[in-house]
Amino acid sequence: MESPDQLKPIDISKHSKLVADWDSLQRIFIRPEDEDCKATLLKYMEQILFGLHEFLNSHVGVTEEISLLNLTETYKETLISSEPEKKLADVISDIISSIAPRAVNVASPYFVGHMTAAIPFFMVHLKAIVAALNQNVIKLETSKVLSVLEKQVLAKIHRLIFDLDESFYQKHVQSTDTSLGSFTTGGTTANLTALWVARNHFFSPCDGFEGIETEGMAGALNHHGFDKAIYLVSKRCHFSLKKAGGILGVGNKHVIPVDVNAEYRMDVSKLSKMIKSFSKSAGTSGRKGKTAIMAVVGVAGATETGIVDPLYEIADVCREHSIHFHVDAAWGGPVLLSEAYAGKLAGIERADSVTIDGHKQFFMPMTCGMVFFRDPKIMDRIAYYSNYVNRQGSVDLGIKTLEGSREANSLILDSALKIMGTKGYALMIDHGIETTRAFADEIKKRQMFELVTEPELNILTYRLVPPHIGKLREKAYDRKEIERLDGLLDDINIMVQRKQREAGRSFVSRTRVNCAPCRENDHEVVVLRAVIMNPMTTIRVLSEVLDEQEKIYKSISHEEA
């Protein structure tokens, strides 16, 4: 057979007048043979690797001072040009000069507001490999070894979580009819997948009922005589769980929060009581009022506080009542790689399913999520087949996934694990946790600040409390007066956070948490939130962030005075 570059396409004559002519189009598909052309392509890659880098060095924080309004004004053209507008070289230099400086420098050590931070530079190489191979792991026919590798990587992380014995993994790692989990887009679809599986497992097919996947939510409730079906979730869980309840036809009001204790962890005695009260309501009347509890969800590394729910105790309760126990460890999961701190997630091995994000503490580029199941057969409940792919009995990975076409993200994770080992990852995890502790100490030392949530992993929340307000707040007993003072503090913290973000040197995020979560009628207050995952973020950097916040506050109060 001929090699591709000798081929001539049919009927090119009528296109010959176009700028985007057939010949030049073909060239973009044939990877180049001649050295000049190769050198040019490589030069572009050099610009990408180091040109974007120059921007990253010269900016910290949330970049250049251009208002959003001004920015939007320049992105309003909505017609696609019919003629080619730019060459690759121009596109790249435009991105370097106009896009990158107006993007957010998430790699800055001073960017400690969100769960997106610096990634090791080799991640860019690995992502480029995945793009160059362009495999689609939905099916073996478009991925072959990458499907096999994906199963292996899933088994590795499954083992990290559940730590079952070698024979279990030998049996399932490459088994074509069982699944230890799946890659997803991210934590949101991983959680959605877990709750989908749990829903379908609860309402499995049985005599006279084809299962909820076929018959729908209403059919399932009717068949079993349930009034409603619910999920019980930690009050501090990620909003994707509520969203999952909405998507799955459960109704997001049936994603019911379980109260937390003073440490912002799920209150297990309350969980227990809730389960019993839902069970009690069953059977009091002849047919209605029964509630199906499809799953309980605990969090390992809450988005806003970094807190880990008491997983071991929740597992006890779930096992007692035979309820599916899902752990959202999107953030905290990789802490299992650290010898020093893995114990913080004790009990996770007793879960039925676990979410972990690749693009968070595995330091992978956007986006990669994963979900794992203890029972290698439970994903059968979400299997879909088709005639052209994913045929019954095939090993196609797309049979039991929420998503369809997927890139070979397992290659990135597998390579990163080989390059760094668990010890390499542990260094980063440990640094994050220890730096956050040091930061908490620093906050407590300063008169101007109040630590709101103690760090369990590498997230904490705090707020700026000017001493004169702090003193009044301490003395206040009247509920209204406390709320008035907290309202003042809310305004101050919102303004400080915003001004710091606009100044563009550093960035913390803000959110709202209950200031005394276990008290009745407690109110929420605005807090500043720091997520410390970047190995370059040191206590010195964090002190500077606090210094700047104090300075901003002083300038505000000066203005007001």
Next chain:
Amino acid sequence: MESPDQLKPIDISKHSKLVADWDSLQRIFIRPEDEDCKATLLKYMEQILFGLHEFLNSHVGVTEEISLLNLTETYKETLISSEPEKKLADVISDIISSIAPRAVNVASPYFVGHMTAAIPFFMVHLKAIVAALNQNVIKLETSKVLSVLEKQVLAKIHRLIFDLDESFYQKHVQSTDTSLGSFTTGGTTANLTALWVARNHFFSPCDGFEGIETEGMAGALNHHGFDKAIYLVSKRCHFSLKKAGGILGVGNKHVIPVDVNAEYRMDVSKLSKMIKSFSKSAGTSGRKGKTAIMAVVGVAGATETGIVDPLYEIADVCREHSIHFHVDAAWGGPVLLSEAYAGKLAGIERADSVTIDGHKQFFMPMTCGMVFFRDPKIMDRIAYYSNYVNRQGSVDLGIKTLEGSREANSLILDSALKIMGTKGYALMIDHGIETTRAFADEIKKRQMFELVTEPELNILTYRLVPPHIGKLREKAYDRKEIERLDGLLDDINIMVQRKQREAGRSFVSRTRVNCAPCRENDHEVVVLRAVIMNPMTTIRVLSEVLDEQEKIYKSISHEEA
């Protein structure tokens, strides 16, 4: 403030004995300043760009002859090494020597079996840029200009589909409280999003009802006195639509196929009759038996046949009955870029929502999907807010999406549109459609083959029919005899497809289609399926594919004789 590379992390002493020591870890986060280091990193990128390329040149089809069983044997270790195993350089050369040759060469012109093919080489550069910037477009605070750009790109594709007037786009392109669509992982989640929105729109909040998203499927049916809620979909639609029905709690048996006519297009008169019969059942009894039709789904470029449903006529029916009309144009959408063939999608502009995949005929790397809505307010039905991001009133793009964290894929599509223009894309689209026509002619010319589905776009199905069986089949009137002969042909085609795939020189896929779709009790037959999107796939390549199939058949029948 200090620049990052002057910073020293805290407490490194205890890690000093590890191979993965703190210093070397830090180095992987600091992009290098010295020329040697830069040169090394660039060399790796050169290997990726051209080393993988060497493999691509030396293999066509589905790669090296290693059995799946042998392959799985080498990917069974499930313990993660605690020490780093390999340097980046070794990881890359391992991938080049061991992974790439066992992956599938989807870029080969002889790989015409699936919707994954060669992508322009600049796509690798663009993907590397996205990884290097590592923005998260879930929120403005981790993406800034990339959120703004995403809105612009969505508006461009919206305009390509719906072609509303300039004032509409000026109003909405950067509007913070309206959405023209969203990026998704792919067609599956785009379709899921569309059906989710349609479900929620149908069961919007009203007096005494908080909406289906809050109250769930059962609550929604109860409130409105419906017996069930359904989607009506083209019989040839992608299996993701059935899956969406399952996920959404509708029940996948309520995703009801509408029969197709002799050309495999949705039979609009049957659609009309179905809608009327579902409406009729309402109100006959006092309260039950009513059916809610939440959406009708047409296909523009069916996965297996490439057929486009009669979109204009379906839109008429949907408007008459005020039903949401979704078009799954995951495959066919980019045909709108071709002046010559855009007319094939006439009527798509009358849809309420449209799915288009980026990683299919926009030639983007895995993975990128998109979904668009005519009504810029309808996505409000799936809005979720949170305290730490996606606050009410913010412009965060994660408020109205199925997925959470997302990479900035809009930058890739935007750049590609600038590099190629609509004319560049049109060249590829036209080539695909015209080459597929020529291929159909070639199949018809050959005695050994039968064209099963005529190409409308760039997909066709055919089967190998040895003349001696073909003659019997033509004469056969008895149903059992026809089925017996088709059974023989099924076996032959399955074997030929498998042997050709295993030989590794070229690849067509196989599926099953009804051989006379509009007849009652028609049966399915196995067909070979060709998807022609690679600009390097010429009629000459395709003739060789047929030659090889004939040769394989002859060797089989020789063996059997």
